[in-house]
């Protein structure tokens with residue numbers, strides 16, 4: 188018995204990590220998933236996996252900084268299915284480093300991806316849900332880092348995200364559209380792609396994974412699965428996060444699941 192039969196979902200950041208796991212789980216539960224990311228190859232591969240398992244997936248390969256394309260992708264989902272039930276804002280990026288030595292291009296990428304694209308995607312989703320009279324959920328993948336001090340510029344973007352989600356929640360309280368904030372702790376994904384190579388390699392080596400990671404590389408799913416399996420006390424899995432998303436989108440619309448903080452039991456050393 189599937190839970191999302193006949194529903195339509197749009198998921199950004201679906202070419203990797205948490206967004207990818209969310210897309211697979213929502214598709215497995217019967218939703219037609221519209222999956223967005225920059226890597227067309229990885230989206231195509233994911234769509235193949237979903238379709239071979241009997242699900243429906245449509246891809247959109249674009250940079251979320253192209254806000255018109257992001258809006259058009261949400262509209263495409265509605266045009267093709269007549270509805271929008273679930274919007275998951277999972278695209279996100281982190282550049283470690285101090286504020287003193289930080290780079291404007293990195294700050295801009297973090298704010299544009301983590302905050303502005305999430306605003307644009309959420310606004311497009313609300314408009315689509317209203318227009319099609321769909322009772323919906325807008326789920327944003329924020330972070331533990333949005334809750335406290337000391338998480339660098341990345342933490343500032345996620346604090347902004349938390350505030351935006353809360354405001355959206357209040358704006359929508361008289362409608363059947365819920366805004367949910369999910370704040371993961373450390374998850375074994377490609378999130379460390381911009382981290383120093385020695386930092387990532389030392390983590391992988393510490394659990395017995397021989398690694399020649401270079402900053403900018405994308406790790407294989409197999410490597411990430413091994414990392415989670417060998418270090419689950421400090422790295423949750425993307426599937427763990429997907430189950431949290433599924434929980435929120437299957438609750439009654441009069442119930443507001445506002446925020447979920449979910450992560451491994453032990454804290455993780457930060458990259459600086």
Ligand SMILES: NC(=O)c1ccc[n+]([C@@H]2O[C@H](COP(=O)([O-])OP(=O)(O)OC[C@H]3O[C@@H](n4cnc5c(N)ncnc54)[C@H](OP(=O)(O)O)[C@@H]3O)[C@@H](O)[C@H]2O)c1
Nearest residue numbers: 200202203204205225226250251278279373374376377378
């Ligand atoms: N992993 C963690 O420890 C952790 C902890 C807390 C919160 N989070 C949050 O979880 C979310 C997902 O991250 P993840 O851990 O799954 O990392 P990930 O494996 O690196 O996935 C990031 C996703 O975002 C997409 N993306 C990034 N910049 C984009 C852009 N400009 N345009 C379009 N797509 C873009 C990537 O697409 P391409 O690969 O195709 O470029 C990829 O699909 C992020 O919001 C992150 O802040 C992660």
